[in-house]
Amino acid sequence: MRTLGFVDGDATADFTVRAEGDRSVLFARERVHVALTDAADGTELFSVLRSADLERAGTVEINLATPGTCLRNGQAHHVEKLFMISVEEWASGVGTVTLDTYSDAWLSHDLRGHRQGSVQQENAPRLRAMLTAITRTLGSEIIPSDPTYYGVPTHDGFEDLPDEDPDLLDSWYMAEVPRRTERLQGRIPANAPRFESETDAPVRFVEVALGGRVVGYLWEAEDGIAAGFEPRTPAGDVALDAGQEWLMHLSEAKQRGLTPDQAVSELASWPGSTRSGTIVSGTRQEAASLEELQDLSGRE
Numbered sequence: 001m002r003t004l005g006f007v008d009g010d011a012t013a014d015f016t017v018r019a020e021g022d023r024s025v026l027f028a029r030e031r032v033h034v035a036l037t038d039a040a041d042g043t044e045l046f047s048v049l050r051s052a053d054l055e056r057a058g059t060v061e062i063n064l065a066t067p068g069t070c071l072r073n074g075q076a077h078h079v080e081k082l083f084m085i086s087v088e089e090w091a092s093g094v095g096t097v098t099l100d101t102y103s104d105a106w107l108s109h110d111l112r113g114h115r116q117g118s119v120q121q122e123n124a125p126r127l128r129a130m131l132t133a134i135t136r137t138l139g140s141e142i143i144p145s146d147p148t149y150y151g152v153p154t155h156d157g158f159e160d161l162p163d164e165d166p167d168l169l170d171s172w173y174m175a176e177v178p179r180r181t182e183r184l185q186g187r188i189p190a191n192a193p194r195f196e197s198e199t200d201a202p203v204r205f206v207e208v209a210l211g212g213r214v215v216g217y218l219w220e221a222e223d224g225i226a227a228g229f230e231p232r233t234p235a236g237d238v239a240l241d242a243g244q245e246w247l248m249h250l251s252e253a254k255q256r257g258l259t260p261d262q263a264v265s266e267l268a269s270w271p272g273s274t275r276s277g278t279i280v281s282g283t284r285q286e287a288a289s290l291e292e293l294q295d296l297s298g299r300e
Contacts, residue, residue, distance in 0.1 A: 007066050007067065007068050008067055008068050008069045008078060009067040009078075010033060010034060010035050010067075011034040011064050011065055011066045011067065012031045012032060012033060012034060012064075012065050012237075013031075013032045013034050013062055013063065013064045013065070014028075014029070014030045014031065014032070014061075014062070014063040014065075015027065015028065015029045015032060015048060015060075015061070015062055016028045016060075016061040017054065017057045017059075017060050017061075018057070018058050018059045018060075018061070019056050019057070019058050020056065020057065020058025020059075020091055021058065023058060023059070026056060026057065027051075029048050031237070032048050034064065057091060058090065058091050059088060059089065059090050059091070060087075060088070060089050061086070061087070061088045062086070062087045062088075063084060063085075063086045063087075064084070064085040064086075064087070065080075065081045065083075065084050065236065065237075066081070066082060066083045066084075066085065067079065067080050067081065067082060067236075068082035068083065069082070070082065070103050070105035070123050070300065071105070071119070071122040071123055071126075072105070072119055072122075072300065073118065073119075073122075074122070077234070077300035078234065078300070079102065079103055079234045079236075079300055080234055080235050080236030080237075080238070081102050081236040081237070082101065082102060082103055083099060083100065083101055083102070084098075084099070084100040084101075084102070085097065085098075085099055086098040086099075086100070097134075097138060097140075098145075099131075099134070101127075102233075103123075103300070104116075104150065104151075105119055105120070105122075105123040105300075106120065106123050106124050106127045106151075106157055106158050107120060107150070107151050107158055107161065108120050108158075108160035108161050109161045109169055110172075111150065111170070111171050111172035111176060111298070112169075112170055112172050112173075112295070113169030113170045113171075115163065124157050124158075127156075127157050128156045128157050131155070131156055131157070132156070141155075142155050142156075149171040149174055149175040149176075150171050150175070150176075172294075172295070172298060173291070173294075176233075176298070177294050177298075180231060180233070180240075181197070183240060184229070184231060184240055184243045184244065184247065185197065185247075187240070187243075187244040187247070188244060188247050188248055188251060192248070192251040193251050193254040193255045194247075194250075194251060194254060195220075195225065195226055195227040195228065195250060195254055195260050195263075196221075196225045196226035196227075197226065197228050198226065198290065199221035199223055199225070199226035199290050200223075200289070201221045201222045201223035201226070201289075202221070202222045202286060202287065202288055202289065203219045203220065203221045203222070203226075203286070203287050203289070203290050203293055204219065204220055204221075204222070204261075204264075204284060204285070204286050204287075205217040205218060205219035205220075205230075205284075205285055205286075205287060205293055206218050206219075206264070206268065206279050206280065206283050206284050206285075207279070207280040207283040208229075208242060208246065208272075208276070208277045208278065208279055208280070209277050209278060209280045210235075210238060210242060210274075210276075210277030210278075211277075213235065214232055214235070214280070215231065215232055215235040215238055215239040215242045215277050216229055216230055216231045216232045216235070216239050216242055216243055216246075216277075216297065217229070217230045217232070217293060217296070217297060218246055218264055218267065218279060219264075219287075219290070219293060220260035220261050220263070220264045221260060221290070224259055224260060224261065225260065226260060226290075227250055227260035227263060227264065228247065228250070229242075229243040229246040229247055229250075230243075230293055230294055230296075230297040231243045231297065232297050232298075233297060233298045233299075234299070234300045241275050241276075242275065242276050242277045245273065245275055245276035246267070246276060249263075249267055249270070249276075250263055250267075253266065253267075267279065
C-alpha cells in the first residue's frame with residue numbers, strides 16, 4: 001500500500017484475543033502505534049503481541065487503521081484513517097482479511113450525492129491497482145461486501161451510482177453525520193447537562209487544533225440555546241477524543257448556568273490538554289447553518 005502511494009505515515013492497531021469456545025476476551029489493546037517504516041522486532045507492535053496469552057486463543061483480531069492520501073484536482077489530501085485493514089484468524093489456521101475505506105474519492109458521486117467525475121478518475125485506478133496487488137499477495141479472490149448507504153463495492157472498486165435526485169444519494173446526512181454524532185454523544189454521561197445539539201439558526205465557530213492540525217470545530221448558535229463540537233472527519237479517532245473533552249466542558253458550563261456564547265467565550269482562554277487540543281486564536285467564523293459547518297467538518 002505504501003509503494004502504491006496510499007499510506008502516508010504510521011498506523012494504529014486494535015488487538016483482541018478471544019478464547020476458544022466462549023469467545024471471552026483474553027487480551028485487548030487499542031490504538032497501538034505501528035511504525036510502518038520499521039517492522040523490526042522490539043517495536044511497540046511486537047511488544048504488545050508478546051504480552052498476549054496466545055495458548056488459550058481461539059481467535060486473534062487485528063484492526064489496522066492506516067493514514068493516507070487521496071487526490072482532489074491533482075492535490076494530495078491527507079486522511080488520518082483512509083483504510084481499515086481487519087485481520088481475523090482462528091486457531092484452526094483459517095482467517096479473513098477485510099478492507100474498509102473511509103473516503104468517497106473512489107466513487108462517482110461524493111457523499112452529498114454530487115457527481116465528481118474528475119475526482120473518481122484520479123483515484124479509482126489507484127484503488128483498482130491496490131486491490132489487484134492485494135489479490136496477488138494473498139492468493140485469494142476478493143469478495144465484495146453488500147451495498148451500503150455509501151456505495152456498491154465490486155471486485156475492483158465501486159459501481160457508479162445512478163444520476164438520481166441528489167437527496168436520495170446524500171449518505172452524508174442520511175448516515176455519516178448521525179453515526180458520528182451518536183458516537184460522540186455516547187461518550188459523555190447520559191445524565192450530563194447538555195446544550196441543544198441541533199439548531200436551525202446560524203452558528204459561530206472556532207477551530208480546535210491538536211499537534212498543529214485541525215481536529216474539529218467548537219460552535220454555538222445564534223438562537224442562544226445550542227452549542228456543540230463537530231469533529232473533523234479526516235482527523236480520525238483523535239477528533240472524537242477531543243470532542244469528548246469539549247462536550248464535557250460545555251456540560252459543566254451549562255450546569256453553571258452559562259449561555260452557549262458565554263461557554264465558548266470562556267473556553268477560548270482554556271489552554272486545553274494533550275487530548276482536547278486548543279482553540280486556535282483568530283479563527284472565529286460564522287456559518288449560515290449547522291449543516292454548512294458539518295459539511296466543512298467532513299472535507300479532507
